[in-house]
Every structure is written in structure tokens, then in C-alpha cells.
Amino acid sequence: MENTDTILRVENIHKSFGDLEVLKGVSFDVKKGETICFIGPSGTGKSTLLRCINLLTQPDQGSVWLGGEEVTNSGKQINHFRQRIGMVFQNFFLFDHLTAVRNVEIALIKVKGMKPKEAREKALEELRQVGMEDWAEHYPAELSGGQAQRVSIARALAMDPDVILFDEPTSALDPELTREVLEVMKKLALAGMTMIVVTHEMGFACSVANRIMFMEYGEIIEQGSPQELMSDAKFERCKNFIGQFDGVNGD
Amino acid sequence: MGFLTIIIEWFPYLIQGIFATLGLVASALFLGVVLGLPMAVGQVYGKRLVRFLIAIYVWFFRGLPILVLLFLFYFGIFPGLGMDVSAFFVGATVLGLRGAAYQSQIFRGAIQSVSEGQMIAARSVGMTKLQSIRNVILPQAVRVALPGWSNEYPNILTDSSICYAIGVMELMTRTSQIVSQTYVTMPIYLVCAGIFILLNYGGMRALHMIEMKIKIPGFGTGAA
Numbered sequence: 001m002e003n004t005d006t007i008l009r010v011e012n013i014h015k016s017f018g019d020l021e022v023l024k025g026v027s028f029d030v031k032k033g034e035t036i037c038f039i040g041p042s043g044t045g046k047s048t049l050l051r052c053i054n055l056l057t058q059p060d061q062g063s064v065w066l067g068g069e070e071v072t073n074s075g076k077q078i079n080h081f082r083q084r085i086g087m088v089f090q091n092f093f094l095f096d097h098l099t100a101v102r103n104v105e106i107a108l109i110k111v112k113g114m115k116p117k118e119a120r121e122k123a124l125e126e127l128r129q130v131g132m133e134d135w136a137e138h139y140p141a142e143l144s145g146g147q148a149q150r151v152s153i154a155r156a157l158a159m160d161p162d163v164i165l166f167d168e169p170t171s172a173l174d175p176e177l178t179r180e181v182l183e184v185m186k187k188l189a190l191a192g193m194t195m196i197v198v199t200h201e202m203g204f205a206c207s208v209a210n211r212i213m214f215m216e217y218g219e220i221i222e223q224g225s226p227q228e229l230m231s232d233a234k235f236e237r238c239k240n241f242i243g244q245f246d247g248v249n250g251d
Numbered sequence: 252m253g254f255l256t257i258i259i260e261w262f263p264y265l266i267q268g269i270f271a272t273l274g275l276v277a278s279a280l281f282l283g284v285v286l287g288l289p290m291a292v293g294q295v296y297g298k299r300l301v302r303f304l305i306a307i308y309v310w311f312f313r314g315l316p317i318l319v320l321l322f323l324f325y326f327g328i329f330p331g332l333g334m335d336v337s338a339f340f341v342g343a344t345v346l347g348l349r350g351a352a353y354q355s356q357i358f359r360g361a362i363q364s365v366s367e368g369q370m371i372a373a374r375s376v377g378m379t380k381l382q383s384i385r386n387v388i389l390p391q392a393v394r395v396a397l398p399g400w401s402n403e404y405p406n407i408l409t410d411s412s413i414c415y416a417i418g419v420m421e422l423m424t425r426t427s428q429i430v431s432q433t434y435v436t437m438p439i440y441l442v443c444a445g446i447f448i449l450l451n452y453g454g455m456r457a458l459h460m461i462e463m464k465i466k467i468p469g470f471g472t473g474a475a
Contacts, residue, residue: 056371083377093372096469097391107376110386141469152372159376 007032007194008163013052013062015045022048024218025062030163030196035189037205038198040215041241046198047090049215050165053196054078054085067162083111086156086164090171092148094140100151101127101136104158112159126154130184146177150184157188164188166197202242206230214238254438261429261439268422269446275343275411275421276404276454282347283354283403290351291358291392292384305355312352317413320345325417342414342421350407354400361396362388394470401458405451412447422446 008030015023022045030036038046051057053064055071055078064071071081095103105123108114114122127133130150140148149169156164166185170178182204189195189208199205205212206226214222214237222229222238229235290308293301312320325341365388373383412423426443430436 054375056375079374079377079379081377082375087372087375089368089372089375091368093368095369095372095387095391097387097394097467106386107378110382111377139468141467155376 005032006030007067008053008196009065010049010053011063011065013049013059013064015048015052015057015059022218023052023059026215026218026220027062028213028220028223030194031210032162032194033192034210035193035195035197035208036211036213037209038196038213038215039200039202039205039238039241040213040221044215045218046215047167050087050167050196050198053165054082054087056087079111083107083159084162086159086161088149088152088156088164088166088169090168092140092145092152092172094143094148094152094155096140099137099139100132100143100154103140103151104155107155108158122158123154126158127151129157130154131180144177145173146180149173149177149181153181153184153188157193163194163196166195166199168198168200170199170201212238214241254435257433257435258438258442261433262442265422265425265429265442265446268420268425269450271339271419271421272408272411272450274339275346275414275419276407278343279346279350279407279411280403282344283350283407286348286351287354288358288389290355291362292389294355294359295362296380296384309352309355312349317345317349317410318416320349321414321417338414338417338419341417342411342419346407346411346414350403353406354403357396357399357403358392361392361399364395365391391470394465394467397458397462397465401455401462404454404458408447408451408454 006029010029011027013023013026014021026045026049028036038049040046048057052059052062053071055064059072062072066081066084069081071078071085074081094100095106098106101120101123104126105114105116105119108119108122109116112119124133124136127136130153132147132150132154135143135147135151140151143151153164153169169185170181173181178201182201185195185197185204186208197205197209206229209226211223212226212229213220214235216237222235224232224235229238290305294305297305315323321341324345325338329336329341369387369391370383373387374380378386411421414421415423415427418424422443426439430439433439
């Protein structure tokens with residue numbers, strides 16, 4: 001069964017910033033085609049964990065394995081691994097001087113060495129996937145947050161990555177724009193893309209995730225399927241956390 | 252009526268100085284970019300030693316008056332190296348090396364103004380640091396820098412007249428020669444001033460057009 005293959009393995013990741021230990025030994029596996037959502041209070045290391053996976057942040061200790069190859073300690077090879085680990089950021093980080101389609105194709109040309117014409121076709125195809133093909137010639141400054149985020153998803157998709165990391169992809173968006181981005185992500189998940197998503201969108205986590213990881217104080221405290229999380233008593237801390245949202249959302 | 256005929260008579264001689272003046276300015280701007288841009292990159296992304304050496308360079312060329320630099324190179328450094336070079340070559344080199352020091356700081360500021368996320372995103376799709384700088388950071392930084400960089404044109408244009416001191420046959424040198432030949436002062440200097448003003452205006456217009464041409468939504472360059 002191909003579906004049970006472990007594509008990404010994270011082992012005992014530690015990271016400190018100065019005296020502050022942000023990650024205290026985080027380990028987990030991701031199977032091909034799985035969607036994993038990380039939830040938990042702010043400042044518990046979720047985003048740092050994502051950045052340690054593609055070494056945008058260098059972990060102090062621990063290792064990351066992609067399809068059986070070690071990502072950590074890979075030296076210059078890291079640029080090769082990063083092509084296979086897509087990343088989507090809270091603030092999009094589109095290349096501000098490039099149109100939407102150029103944003104998607106630039107890495108295909110400069111990193112993958114694809115011919116410009118071929119890259120353009122692929123870029124337009126990816127923009128179509130996220131419903132942004134009509135905006136191909138627009139600059140990031142001319143896009144709404146939701147549109148920009150969809151372009152950045154297309155940019156990640158274009159590299160044909162083994163896994164995509166989403167770092168709070170909707171936290172900078174209003175509810176309406178959030179929905180259009182979540183719909184794209186849901187479509188991807190259903191199409192079998194392997195995704196690791198740091199999010200505060202409980203609805204999305206519960207309906208799309210295969211597994212939910214609850215993180216606090218630099219550790220994964222509770223983990224399980226959305227169903228387990230809803231019913232099982234062991235997810236007390238996690239339920240409390242989600243309960244706070246219900247309180248705010250009104251009775 | 253006398254000075255009008257004199258001006259008409261000497262005008263072709265004066266006009267030739269324009270080529271030398273523009274030659275000096277072009278070399279200075281060219282060297283400024285060719286040396287200044289890599290220096291700016293080195294200062295932002297380079298190792299400690301690189302940053303230190305560039306800082307020394309900038310400190311030296313910004314710290315000395317142009318006249319001192321000109322004499323230093325014309326009478327000292329080039330002869331000392333056994334090089335027999337023209338006054339024009341020395342003038343162009345000094346203005347260029349000095350321009351690079353100033354322009355590197357314009358570019359450095361522009362590079363630092365590009366948000367950190369741009370580099371992070373570039374690295375995340377697998378670009379090397381150098382690829383990220385070349386394909387993502389510099390194209391943005393150059394657009395940010397252009398208005399400030401354009402300001403170097405009038406600076407260097409006016410500065411170039413000091414090459415008179417080592418006898419480069421540019422506008423100012425030729426003007427003085429005409430004055431000493433004809434004993435007509437004010438009208439000749441006014442013609443010289445007029446030419447400088449026209450060169451200044453023309454150059455600024457051209458640079459503004461470039462700014463407009465590479466303008467991109469979201470970048471404040473050349474905004475009204």
C-alpha cells in the first residue's frame with residue numbers, strides 16, 4: 001500500500017533562541033497523502049517547528065528525513081530538498097517585483113532549469129488550480145490577501161513538492177478571504193497532497209486533517225484523529241483550548 | 252556686440268568640452284554601479300572581513316576632498332605604479348572610485364529596505380543565497396535605489412568641473428582657456444553655466460524616464 005509510506009520523519013527536534021527553549025524534542029511521522037494540522041496557543045513553537053523542517057531555521061538538535069534521506073546535515077544539498085518541501089507563509093511573501101505568473105515560474109526557471117516557455121505553461125496551469133489564472137499578469141500589490149495567498153500556494157505547488165508546509169496561511173486574512181484559501185487547501189488535501197498545516201482554523205482542522213497535533217510549551221502534548229479529539233477524554237487540554245474559541249464566538 | 256562674436260567664434264571649442272564632461276560623468280556613474288552594487292551586497296551579506304574592507308574603502312573615498320584625491324592619483328599613485336595615463340583617465344577613475352563609495356551606500360540602504368520575507372521565500376523554493384540576491388533582492392533594491400541614485404547625476408556632473416585642476420579638457424577647463432585668451436569673463440562663464448544647467452536638466456529627464464519605465468505597482472519609485 002503506497003498510502004502508508006512515511007514521506008517525512010521528524011525526530012527529536014530541539015531549538016532555543018537565547019535562553020528560551022522553543023522546541024523541546026518534537027518527533028512525528030507524516031505519511032504520503034496525509035494532512036496534519038498543528039494547533040495550540042501562540043508562542044508554543046509551531047511555526048519554528050515548520051521552519052526547522054526545511055531548515056529555514058537550523059534546529060539545535062534532532063533530524064529531519066524526507067523519503068529516507070536526511071535533510072538535516074545535508075550541506076549544500078539543502079537547496080535540493082527545499083524544492084521538494086513547499087512552503088506557504090502567513091504573510092504570503094510573494095516576490096513583490098514579479099507578476100503572479102512570474103512568481104510561480106521563476107523557481108522553475110532559475111532552480112529547476114526549465115525552459116521559459118515550458119515554465120510559463122506549468123505556472124499558468126498551477127494558477128488555474130488555485131483559480132488565479134485571470135490574475136496572472138497582476139503584481140502582488142494589486143491582489144487581495146486571499147488572492148496573494150492562492151498565488152503563493154501555486155508557487156509552492158509548481159515545484160511538485162513531496163510535502164507542503166503551511167505556516168498559518170489564513171491568519172492575515174479576513175473570514176471571507178480565509179474561506180477562499182481554505183477551499184483551495186481542502187481541494188489539495190483531497191487530491192492527495194501531503195500537507196502540514198499550522199492553523200487556528202478549528203473547522204478546517206477537524207474536517208480536513210487526518211491527524212491533529214496539539215502543541216504547547218514546545219512539545220506535542222496530545223495527538224490523534226479529529227474524531228478521537230472530539231470524543232476521547234484524554235484530549236482534555238486540547239478541548240479546553242478549543243473551548244475558549246467557542247466562548248468567544250458567543251452563546 | 253563684441254562678446255557675441257567671440258562666443259560664436261569659440262563656441263565649437265567650448266562644445267567639445269561637453270564630450271569630456273559627459274565622459275567623466277558616464278565613467279563615474281558606470282564605475283559607481285559596477286563597483287558600488289557588489290560592494291553594497293558585500294556589506295549586507297558579506298563576511299566580517301569583507302564588510303570591514305568595504306567600510307575602509309568607503310571611509311577613504313568619502314573622507315577626502317576630490318581635489319586631494321585627484322592630486323593623489325595624478326601625481327602620486329598612478330606615477331608610483333609606473334603608469335603613464337591621461338588626465339582624463341585619472342579624472343574618470345577618481346570620480347568613479349569616489350562615486351562607488353557614495354553609491355554603495357545608496358544601494359546598501361535599498362537592499363536593507365527589502366523585507367526579510369523576500370529572502371526567506373526565495374530560499375524556501377530552493378534558490379541559493381546568491382540566486383536569491385540576484386533574482387529577488389537586487390531587482391527590488393535597484394528600484395528602491397533609483398530615485399536616490401539619480402541624485403548622484405547632478406552631484407557628479409558638477410563635481411566633474413574640478414578636474415580642471417589636473418587639466419582634463421572638459422567644459423570648465425576650456426571655458427577658462429577661452430577667458431584667458433579673450434579677456435571676456437562674465438559672458439563666457441554664463442555660457443558655461445548655461446551648458447551645465449542644460450546637461451543637468453537633460454540628464455535628470457532621461458533618468459526620470461528610466462524610473463517610469465521600470466516602475467512596478469507597489470514600488471514607490473518615481474511616484475508623483
